[in-house]
Amino acid sequence: MVSLKDIAKECNVSPATVSKALNDQSDVSDETKTLVREVARKLGYFPNSSARALKTNRTYNIGVLYADEAQSGLTHDYFSYVLDSFKRGAESKGYDITFINGSKTRPGRMSYKDHCRYRGFDGALIACVDFYDPEVAELVNSGLPIVTIDHTFNGHSSILSDNVKGMRDLVTFILAKGHRKIAYIHGAKSAVTDARLSSFFKTLEEFDIHIPDEYIKEAPYRNTRIATQMTEELLSLKNPPTCILYPDDFSCYGGINAIKERGLSIPADISVAGYDGIRIGRHIEPKLTTLRQDTERIGMAAAQQLIDLIERPRTTIEEQIMVEGEVYAGKTVKNLNTRRQS
Helix, strand or coil: CCCHHHHHHHHCCCHHHHHHHHCCCCCCCHHHHHHHHHHHHHHCCCCCHHHHHHHHCCCCEEEEEECCCCCCHHHCHHHHHHHHHHHHHHHCCCCEEEECCCCCCCCCCCCHHHHHHHHCCCEEEEECCCCCCHHHHHHHCCCCCEEEECCCCCCCEEEEECHHHHHHHHHHHHHHCCCCCEEEEECCCCHHHHHHHHHHHHHHHHCCCCCCHHHEEECCCCCHHHHHHHHHHHHCCCCCCCEEECCCHHHHHHHHHHHHHCCCCCCCCCEEECCECCHHHHCCCCCCCEEECCHHHHHHHHHHHHHHHHHCCCCCCCCEEEECCEEECCCCCCCCHHHHHC
């Protein structure tokens, strides 16, 4: 194994100078840094992670707790893009990421907290889990630097997609198209669902619009089967809605299938809108109207906040960072105003 002494001998400098050059310290000239790095590369030198950990008291490894209850894994469109952005942000700062074992059926498994300690993680990102699980609470309160996605724990940092503004913007867009009979198939109980549902009702209330109870349905996120069932129930009403909102873009396509099976056309006969802004929705005709969440900013903000907590714990404020999305107009919401004017 190539050592610092080997590089120092080849460059005719001291091992201390080699160390400083490889760590980009300011008291070594750029010329010496270039020489040392070229020789290190030529000799096949790789820094020893264990030695680095002893020196810096860090492993430069971040744990990611991701346990999607829908069993969609990393094919979950929203979280896959968030985690990809987070990974790139962490790696740009010299950190690796490792997934924390989320399977509770694995024999001899450790708790989330114990797994983090066993791996020596410097910090952890928590996304898409049952945030009310006692093991999650144990990890959050373990003293390890923690950042959560779309859920807030008192006294801890979180990165939140602005679901209140997002839903308000989406509903306002649909109202501007002349719709007044708007149904909402919302997701299962969660902080995200509560925020969106409250914003949905509040926005309609501001426009003095009453929505009957039968227009409100529930379907788990990314569940096309139940979204299809709820859509059929809405279409069977004596006074059906003119527009249906779905908990996410993926489940929206379950509703679209139900609509097409009835021989109805979108948006001519009925309008639909999703939530998330998955890429495929912009490539299938008609292009899906949706609220596009800024997964790039969410992931990058999570990486920066967590690394700040790791490297500068005394000066980094635990805070909730809100990231806004934007309405993607698409072509699945009909403009009813032209019909009224005629």
